[in-house]
Amino acid sequence: MNSEEHSALSGQPVDQATHFEIERFLVREARALDEERYHDWLDNMVAKDVIYQLPTQEVRYRRDRKTIGNAQTTYLYNDNYDVLAMRVARFDTGFLWAEDPPMRIRRYITNIDAQWADEEGEVDVWSNFIVYRSRAQRDNVSTHGRRRDRLRKTDGQWQLASRVITLEQRVIMDKNVHCFF
Amino acid sequence: MKPLDQLVQQEGAIQDRSIYWDNDVYQAEMEHIFARCWLFLTHDSIIPEKGDYQVTTMGEDNVIVARQADGSLKAFLNSCTHRGNFVCFSEAGNTRSFVCPYHGWSFGIDGSLQDVPLEKQAYHQEIDKTALGLRQIRVASYKGLIFGTFDESAPPLEKYLGGMAWYLDSFLDVPGGIELIGPPMKSTLECNWKNPSENFIGDGYHVGWAHASALEIAGGSLASMKGLNEYDKNSGLQISLPEGHGFGAIWECVAALHPGPPGVAYQQWVDQRSPAVKEIVGEQREKFYRAHWNATIFPNCSFLYGTNTFKVWQPRGPHSIEVTTWTMVEKEMPKELKDMIHADNMLTFGTAGILESDDGENFENCTNSNRGHSTRQGTVYLGMGQGHERQEAGLPGIVSDGWVNETSTRGMYRRWAEMMSGKSWDNLSTTADLENNQ
Numbered sequence: 113m114n115s116e117e118h119s120a121l122s123g124q125p126v127d128q129a130t131h132f133e134i135e136r137f138l139v140r141e142a143r144a145l146d147e148e149r150y151h152d153w154l155d156n157m158v159a160k161d162v163i164y165q166l167p168t169q170e171v172r173y174r175r176d177r178k179t180i181g182n183a184q185t186t187y188l189y190n191d192n193y194d195v196l197a198m199r200v201a202r203f204d205t206g207f208l209w210a211e212d213p214p215m216r217i218r219r220y221i222t223n224i225d226a227q228w229a230d231e232e233g234e235v236d237v238w239s240n241f242i243v244y245r246s247r248a249q250r251d252n253v254s255t256h257g258r259r260r261d262r263l264r265k266t267d268g269q270w271q272l273a274s275r276v277i278t279l280e281q282r283v284i285m286d287k288n289v290h291c292f293f
Numbered sequence: 294m295k296p297l298d299q300l301v302q303q304e305g306a307i308q309d310r311s312i313y314w315d316n317d318v319y320q321a322e323m324e325h326i327f328a329r330c331w332l333f334l335t336h337d338s339i340i341p342e343k344g345d346y347q348v349t350t351m352g353e354d355n356v357i358v359a360r361q362a363d364g365s366l367k368a369f370l371n372s373c374t375h376r377g378n379f380v381c382f383s384e385a386g387n388t389r390s391f392v393c394p395y396h397g398w399s400f401g402i403d404g405s406l407q408d409v410p411l412e413k414q415a416y417h418q419e420i421d422k423t424a425l426g427l428r429q430i431r432v433a434s435y436k437g438l439i440f441g442t443f444d445e446s447a448p449p450l451e452k453y454l455g456g457m458a459w460y461l462d463s464f465l466d467v468p469g470g471i472e473l474i475g476p477p478m479k480s481t482l483e484c485n486w487k488n489p490s491e492n493f494i495g496d497g498y499h500v501g502w503a504h505a506s507a508l509e510i511a512g513g514s515l516a517s518m519k520g521l522n523e524y525d526k527n528s529g530l531q532i533s534l535p536e537g538h539g540f541g542a543i544w545e546c547v548a549a550l551h552p553g554p555p556g557v558a559y560q561q562w563v564d565q566r567s568p569a570v571k572e573i574v575g576e577q578r579e580k581f582y583r584a585h586w587n588a589t590i591f592p593n594c595s596f597l598y599g600t601n602t603f604k605v606w607q608p609r610g611p612h613s614i615e616v617t618t619w620t621m622v623e624k625e626m627p628k629e630l631k632d633m634i635h636a637d638n639m640l641t642f643g644t645a646g647i648l649e650s651d652d653g654e655n656f657e658n659c660t661n662s663n664r665g666h667s668t669r670q671g672t673v674y675l676g677m678g679q680g681h682e683r684q685e686a687g688l689p690g691i692v693s694d695g696w697v698n699e700t701s702t703r704g705m706y707r708r709w710a711e712m713m714s715g716k717s718w719d720n721l722s723t724t725a726d727l728e729n730n731q
């Protein structure tokens with residue numbers, strides 16, 4: 113495809129074959145994370161220039177969106193590849209008491225909608241998720257949200273180039289969101 | 294509820310476990326502590342302009358703090374005086390009025406009742422609007438930190454802070470002062486509010502153990518604490534104020550939890566500011582300016598100066614809290630440095646933070662073990678360093694060597710017991726009394 117053809121596609125839904133690949137990618141990614149294969153995830157599914165973000169959202173009146181005082185976007189995650197790698201390295205220390213015994217995490221990825229991005233070989237993908245975490249005996253929490261991903265095909269493999277996560281809860285009803293979405 | 298001298302024993306070294314679980318204790322805390330103390334609301338930097346407001350809670354009471362036309366502050370209950378509905382559902386904003394969605398009563402930014410629909414036709418123009426304003430709450434600011442109290446008899450805020458104010462000035466009196474960056478993160482912990490308050494006021498002990506994994510990957514000057522093998526008791530101290538506040542300080546460690554370039558930039562900033570700070574607050578407090586602090590302003594406002602996380606633990610029943618987290622920075626820092634500190638705070642003590650997640654588990658489990666009836670008949674122990682405290686000329690309060698200590702934690706529980714006894718403010722301990730009795 114030349115760049116002219118590409119720009120005409122930008123914003124258009126991806127074709128069926130591409131959609132299938134993307135869906136498979138997201139499902140495989142979720143399974144890698146569920147199975148705590150964090151290095152597999154980082155090495156094979158995440159681009160080196162990734163931006164991984166989870167901004168908080170204020171609860172404000174529709175008519176009053178004005179920024180007050182010195183407010184700015186507060187990110188629970190605002191990680192590049194190195195920071196993600198640091199979080200992963202923490203799992204390897206053997207000192208992460210909260211994860212031993214291990215948590216059980218299941219990720220459900222739904223409502224996948226993909227369209228060609230403005231960059232060639234890239235797609236914008238929206239998906240909704242439920243992440244169910246179970247710790248110890250009966251500490252069970254489900255967190256719901258949405259992701260807007262930018263995926264990029266490099267050497268025939270899709271990779272995560274950026275992810276912006278939205279959680280619907282303003283007050284997070286869990287002790288932390290220290291898990292990858 | 295058991296008698297108070299059983300709930301806290303041996304000068305704060307023993308706590309009865311029921312204080313972390315029983316509902317009658319919790320309800321008494323709401324009455325004797327949360328309805329009386331000065332509680333942290335917000336910071337000047339968050340609501341600077343006329344009509345700016347923030348909604349928060351004091352105990353479990355929902356309140357609005359609003360900037361008035363003359364620059365002053367007012368705080369009032371977020372509950373309509375007609376039938377009780379909330380009058381504001383946004384967490385912050387800028388407005389000219391708060392209009393109740395139930396029957397449309399409208400209140401000004403000072404909380405006064407302005408308009409009542411059908412005032413003439415239905416109320417026969419007889420309603421006394423002046424008597425139906427939102428309930429006012431005393432509000433005061435200490436160098437930008439805004440607090441409120443429900444207690445008309447509470448001493449002025451500065452007196453309530455007691456000896457803590459002198460220490461706080463080590464960083465509040467820097468040129469330009471400090472600011473808090475929001476909007477805050479908000480999350481929940483299924484723990485009693487005292488578990489995190491005691492952790493921040495004086496649990497230096499857990500740092501090397503609970504946070505071993507974070508210290509291992511982040512490195513920095515505290516990494517040697519990992520596994521609790523090494524520790525020099527001259528590396529810091531703990532301070533306990535009779536007003537219940539307290540902190541631990543680690544010398545020359547202000548940027549210890551900012552590894553990498555942000556830590557270097559922050560340390561440079563502190564080094565460059567130190568001479569001016571010394572000029573303003575003196576040599577002793579310049580040392581505090583350059584230290585890392587873990588602190589609590591009694592009862593539920595905690596911060597780590599240096600790491601610059603600033604938190605309020607809002608009680609939500611005996612076994613539940615809401616955590617509100619801002620980032621604390623010096624106002625005159627360059628924007629890039631503020632951003633780096635803000636990002637580091639999210640990474641360490643944010644809701645997805647690599648240290649926060651260790652703490653949350655511990656706080657919850659220290660509360661939840663007391664679910665068991667027989668477990669709850671027992672006590673827990675805070676005896677570290679007891680008998681080694683001292684008073685020191687020029688340092689308000691009780692001083693103890695070593696930031697791994699439980700001096701400030703015992704002080705928090707002494708104050709807790711004192712307040713729970715329902716004593717009047719005149720009969721509660723103060724830093725001034727401690728100094729006079731020396």
Ligand code: FES
Pocket residue numbers: 373374375376377378393394395396397398
């Ligand atoms: S309850 Fe607010 S106007 Fe009636």
Ligand SMILES: [Fe+2]
Pocket residue numbers: 499500503504648652
């Ligand atoms: Fe901690």
